[in-house]
Amino acid sequence: MHHTNPTRKRGHTSNDSPPPPNSLPRLRVGLVLATLLLTPLNALVAADAPQTAKPNIVFIMADDLGWTDVAFHGGNAPTPHLDRLAREGLELAQHYVAPVCSPTRTGLMTGRCWSRFNVTNPQNERALPWDTATLPRALKSVGYDTCLTGKWHLGSLPEQGPNHFGFDHSYGSLAGGVSPWNHRYKEGRFTQTWHRNETLLEEPGHVTDLIAAEAVRWIESRGNTPFFLYVPFTAVHLPIKEPDEWLRRVPDSIQGDVPRHYAACVMHLDDAVGRIVSALEKKGRRDNTLLVFTSDNGGSTVENNDLKYPDDNCPNGKLTGNNKPWRGEKGSLYEGGTRVPTIVSWPGKAKPGKVSSPVQIIDWMPTLCTLAGYRSDRELNWDGTNIASLLTNHTELPIRPLYAVAPGGRSRSLRFGDWKLIVHEDKNARKMELFDLAHDPSESQNQADQHPDKLKQLLTKLDKAAARDRDAVAKD
Numbered sequence: 001m002h003h004t005n006p007t008r009k010r011g012h013t014s015n016d017s018p019p020p021p022n023s024l025p026r027l028r029v030g031l032v033l034a035t036l037l038l039t040p041l042n043a044l045v046a047a048d049a050p051q052t053a054k055p056n057i058v059f060i061m062a063d064d065l066g067w068t069d070v071a072f073h074g075g076n077a078p079t080p081h082l083d084r085l086a087r088e089g090l091e092l093a094q095h096y097v098a099p100v101c102s103p104t105r106t107g108l109m110t111g112r113c114w115s116r117f118n119v120t121n122p123q124n125e126r127a128l129p130w131d132t133a134t135l136p137r138a139l140k141s142v143g144y145d146t147c148l149t150g151k152w153h154l155g156s157l158p159e160q161g162p163n164h165f166g167f168d169h170s171y172g173s174l175a176g177g178v179s180p181w182n183h184r185y186k187e188g189r190f191t192q193t194w195h196r197n198e199t200l201l202e203e204p205g206h207v208t209d210l211i212a213a214e215a216v217r218w219i220e221s222r223g224n225t226p227f228f229l230y231v232p233f234t235a236v237h238l239p240i241k242e243p244d245e246w247l248r249r250v251p252d253s254i255q256g257d258v259p260r261h262y263a264a265c266v267m268h269l270d271d272a273v274g275r276i277v278s279a280l281e282k283k284g285r286r287d288n289t290l291l292v293f294t295s296d297n298g299g300s301t302v303e304n305n306d307l308k309y310p311d312d313n314c315p316n317g318k319l320t321g322n323n324k325p326w327r328g329e330k331g332s333l334y335e336g337g338t339r340v341p342t343i344v345s346w347p348g349k350a351k352p353g354k355v356s357s358p359v360q361i362i363d364w365m366p367t368l369c370t371l372a373g374y375r376s377d378r379e380l381n382w383d384g385t386n387i388a389s390l391l392t393n394h395t396e397l398p399i400r401p402l403y404a405v406a407p408g409g410r411s412r413s414l415r416f417g418d419w420k421l422i423v424h425e426d427k428n429a430r431k432m433e434l435f436d437l438a439h440d441p442s443e444s445q446n447q448a449d450q451h452p453d454k455l456k457q458l459l460t461k462l463d464k465a466a467a468r469d470r471d472a473v474a475k476d
Contacts, residue, residue, distance in 0.1 A: 054143070054226040054372050055346065056289040058280070059108070059364070060273060061230075063101065063151060063177055063237035064330055066299020068322040069266050070341050075322060076254055077263035081274035085293060085343045090391060091354040095342035096415075097297055097361045099331050099406050101176060102127060102153050104296040104361050105232070109134045109154065109165070111365030111382040115405040115469040122176055122407075124156035124190050126474045128165065135365045136166030138374045139228045149214040150232035151176060156190040158198040167230075171196045171214045177237030179312035180207045186308040206243055208235050208265075212272035216279040226372070231276065232296070235269040236321070238304050239314035242268060258304050258317035277345075287347050290371070292364070295340040298323045300330040327443045333406050333413040333422050334443050350391045357397040358415060360404075363387045381471075403465035414462040421458035434458070 071079040072086040098104040102122045103114035110132060114120060119127045128134065136146040147169040148162045153176045155161065162170035175185040175193040183194040183203075192200055203210070215231050242264035250263045273293060280286040299321020305314045321329060328334025344350045362384030370386045383403070389395035402415040413422045418438035424431040434448040434455050448455050 055349070056226050056280075056285055057139070057144075057228045057368055057372075058276065058289055058291045059228075059230050060276065060291070060293045061104075061108075061150075061232040062269060062293070062295040063232070063234050064297060064300045064319075064321060065236055065266070065269075065295035065341065066321040066323045066329070067326055067336065067339060067341055068324050069236065069299055070270075073341060075266070076251065077266040078249075078251070079266060079270040081270045081277065082293065082341075082343065085273075085277075085291070085345045088352060089291075089343055089345035090350045090352055092342040092344060092359055093354050093356045094358040095294060095340060095360070096338050096358065096402060096404065097295065097340055098404060099297050099333055099337040101151075101237075101296045103405070105152075105154055107361040107384075108364055109136075111135070111362050111369075111380065111384045112472070113362060113383045113403055113405070113465075113469075115409070115466075116381075116383070116472050118470045118473045119154075120405050120407055120409050122153065124153075124175055126155035126157075126160040126476075128154060129472060129474050130164075132165070132472070133376060133378075133380050134166045135368065136162075136228060136230070138166075138365070138369050138376070139372055140166055140168070142372050142374050143226060144372065145222065145225050145227040146230075147215075147218045147227070148172070148230045148232070149218065150211045150230070151178075151234050152232075156185070156193060158195060158200065161195065161198040163198050169197060169218060172211055172232075173234060174198070177234045178207060179239055179309050179314065180234075180241050181205075182310060182312050183207060183210075184310040184312070186306075187310060191310060206268075208233060208268050208272050212275050215276050219276070219279040219283055219285070222283065222285065228368075233269055233272065235272075236262060236265045236299075236319075238300070238302065238306055238319060239309055239312060240265045240304055240319070241312060241314040256317065257315040259320045261304075261315055262320045290344070290346040290350070290368075292342070292344055294342040294361075297330045298326070298328065298332070298337040298340060325442055331407055333404055333411050335437075335441065338404060338413075344391055346391070351394055353394065355390060355394050357387075357390055358402055359387055359390070359397070360384060360402050367391070401461045401465060403462065405466075405469070412462055412466060414458050414465060416458055416461060419454055419458060421455065421462060423459070423462060432459070 069075050072083045103119050106114040106119045146167045148167045150172040152162050152174050156175035161174050173193045175190040184191050185193040240261050242261050246264035246268045250260045254263045300319050305316045323336030326335035328336035366382050366384045366386045399417045404413045411424045420435045422433040432448045433446045435443045
């Protein structure tokens with residue numbers, strides 16, 4: 001069903017056939033140069049980490065999914081596959097990301113805070129220096145096959161795409177979120193962004209189905225080599241417009257055009273996760289696969305039919321991203337912008353249940369590299385830490401600073417134990433907010449005046465963390 005939208009005309013979708021899914025990436029000078037630059041830091045595989053012991057890794061990232069958009073947090077849209085993963089696996093109840101997309105993806109790919117690369121906004125410019133030791137490069141060096149299917153948004157030109165930073169195979173959007181049917185990014189230089197292995201293409205289909213299908217095909221094509229599959233969906237990023245089959249499944253209690261499309265988008269995403277899990281099971285790789293599901297930031301409530309995107313006849317109205325009971329939303333350093341639903345599923349390895357130790361997106365590279373047997377012969381300056389013992393034994397993590405930067409650097413935050421400081425920069429003035437999350441998780445009571453010593457302690461730690469920003473900015 002296509003909704004009539006009198007304010008816009010439908011965008012064009014080509015029916016050109018895509019290249020075969022197993023097409024190899026083009027060889028480019030930039031990729032060769034990056035490989036040569038990385039040669040001195042080849043990882044050393046630990047002698048006691050045999051090939052068969054290496055876990056497969058599937059990292060699934062939703063886009064703008066709010067804390068209460070999922071049923072296992074009380075959301076109104078059914079999410080049976082995610083519910084089962086949460087019920088049978090491990091939920092990370094305090095998993096933090098950046099307030100917006102490109103920064104979170106930078107943190108995952110590098111194990112470092114995004115502000116080290118001066119990446120604080122969604123951006124189309126190349127985010128990382130060419131010689132960055134990325135997660136896929138590290139895993140490739142110890143024998144992993146690597147694939148990205150979904151949204152990249154760390155360099156929106158083909159010559160800055162995932163294949164240049166360690167992925168054997170890549171597919172989806174080089175830029176950010178796209179219209180669901182015509183697969184177009186915002187009007188301008190990067191509008192045409194849908195690709196396979198950095199070759200732009202046109203193909204029919206809904207974006208969630210296409211991303212999931214590529215992931216399933218890639219899993220089905222695996223041999224005995226361990227693999228890293230990164231699946232950054234564009235759901236539930238605007239603009240959304242769901243197929244009839246998913247709209248029909250939305251509960252009748254959800255009323256309104258955009259609210260029903262939003263619920264259908266969440267349900268469609270959940271089903272896509274189920275398809276990936278099923279593919280792992282059918283391939284016989286489920287038991288030795290560490291699967292992570294998370295979101296890149298909190299939910300959004302802005303206008304769905306954003307006029308910056310080429311028209312795809314999407315419904316008008318505000319998105320219904322739900323971050324309750326947390327304060328704030330996407331773009332904010334409050335809990336609603338940075339604390340996201342996160343599940344770990346690793347049968348027989350990750351201990352089921354729920355843990356509340358604060359963790360951050362930057363912890364995944366140190367963790368996954370350790371589990372894969374990667375060792376670097378140079379200092380990688382990771383801000384993150386290895387949380388494997390938390391996953392396998394629920395071992396409480398030592399208290400440590402968790403630093404974050406908002407879009408444009410307009411605000412910075414630091415969590416230390418139960419306390420969280422947010423500093424808002426306003427020209428030469430600083431506004432301080434101090435929260436005791438143990439007693440005030442909704443961040444409703446600013447304790448800065450009541451606890452000057454705690455304020456001073458966290459401010460010192462925040463300024464120390466900020467001093468390391470912009471030490472690895474991409475330069476052409």
